Amino acid sequence: MDAFKTVTSVAIPLMRANVDTDVIIPIQRLLGGTRQGLGPYAFERMRADPEFLLNRAEYKDGAIMLAAENFGCGSSREGAVWALMGMGVRCVIAPSFGDIFFANCFQNGLLPVRLPIEDVRRIAAETEAAPGNARTTVDLERMVVVTPTGAEIPFTTDPRKRDAMLHGLDDISLTKRHADAIATWRARDATARAWAWDSVR
């Protein structure tokens, strides 16, 4: 996983609610079986509209995305995260996220930040007030978002996930440190709930 410490960039004010993962990446683009090369297909159906935000020059290099409630709801496809990262997005700021998408973000080094909708709107307004010049910073070490006008908005992140993000740690290796506990649990359970083991031998 890519480590994440801080990012500074123009924020893309998508500001829609219930952006589902089907919209972020159409399923037809995920049949190749790879994680790479999905950036050009992110929001493909919406990009068909020349007026769409992501078709505008000032947001081309945006590494931060702003959205309204329930971003990333729907399908569990991790391709939604790969597509966002493929187009250069490293952080999404929204009031709430779909649970599976939220977990997928942390697996890849894309930081999801939960802020109240008023704060997200404020960043969007400050960004749109200075087209092409507004920069937002998201600092995971200090856990603050710095808005284009310099205001600091604190946010919270799960400590375990924050640690993994800052250091780019891989979950499987971390879990394998608990191999003894897993072995003990299994030995006990194989007797206590033999029925859960017998039928799949």
Next chain:
Amino acid sequence: MPRTMFDKIWDQHVVTELGDGWSLLYLDRILIHDLSGGRAIREITEAGHSVAEPRKVFAVPDHAVSSAPGRSAATFKTGEALEKSLREYSAKAGVHYFGLGARGHGIVHVMAPELAIVLPGVTLACGDSHTCTNGGVGAMAFGIGASELGHALATQTLPQRKPKRMRIRYEGVRGAGVTAKDMILAAIGRFGTAAGTGYAIEYAGSAVRALSLEQRLTLCNLSIEMGAKVGMVAPDDVTFAYLEGRDFAPKGRAWEAALADWRALPSDDDAVFDTDHVIDMADVAPQITWGTSPEHVAPITGRVPDNADAAALEYIGLRAGQALAGTKVDWVFIGSCTNSRLSDLRDAAAVLRGRRVAPHVTAWVVPGSEIVKQQAESEGLHRAFLDAGFEWREPGCALCVAANGESVPAGARCVSTSNRNFVGRQGTGARTHLASPAMAAAAALAGEMVDVRRF
């Protein structure tokens, strides 16, 4: 301390506490499918890991396979490599594999309960958001992404934070034409698509107790459409009668031991839920969606709301305030992990018998599994569909997801028994209206959205 069913299952599966509210949970079962299963095994292998407990892993190709009659894995060319990769990596790793045409093949969330791979009280993870379906047997089943799937395969565990608990009680008697699909759509309409985010939902109440096991699976299927990774129904004699004797159900003494454990699973009477809702069944009529989110839903006797989302209306081609009944329909799809089981096909066939699909409607029925298909054929249901003018197809996700070369044409309006009416879900520009199998069958006959209670 009184506990909910969710707490009981959770507590039993904690291997160790990881701190900061995280627990390492043991997984009793893992399901994989063609979109991500082969890649997940390849990636962990390349990283130097192996599948920890292959006999607890079950693989089935369902998403990217054609449902055309007589299909093979090669019928949909783009999906062929995914099927091959799943098959080959499953064989190498030694996991159970259910290939096209084999007994047990089907949509992953249809075949798992059908073969009793999922059992009451077990934990189950799968790289698919509708894994919550399996909670209908009283399991804790949830969807995960590709990276978490790799972790699950390599360790048979997952680090998880305990969600909050919600209960939705449905009280009263189901009215005519009302199914589990209508019950869950009504809840999503009332509470919204994010109401369950961060929660595990238990469905309870007299109307849930009265549901068949298959209907309970339908109810739990749309939990993720309310934002919840987990939906569940307490196991009871209905559950046990359904599971007994199935391929992977415990047998003999093990069955008796399992029953004793399962009878202790239901939430204690005085267990407290973080959120508790009650729905009066008198308020639940047959439902149909009008927009591009499952929360855009209304009774078939209703209208598009006056304050309906403008972008949704533009996509779907309806006007605010317009009556839903009478809206012309071009396609009908009966299938998906929501509504493709034998009882769903019986419901639809009962509406169709002796009638014909409207001439302008293309109508498909896609049984959820090979077993469903064979049972349906042995009782003659396929004849009811074929005689009415439906296509009778091969098991798979088919038109639910348009990842298999099959799609609803742009601009066409489809009444579908699936679970997502998102923009582009059934194909670019396709307009989806979610409803029950009986409502879908009625729409096919009438050629327009219609109240099934008229049939």
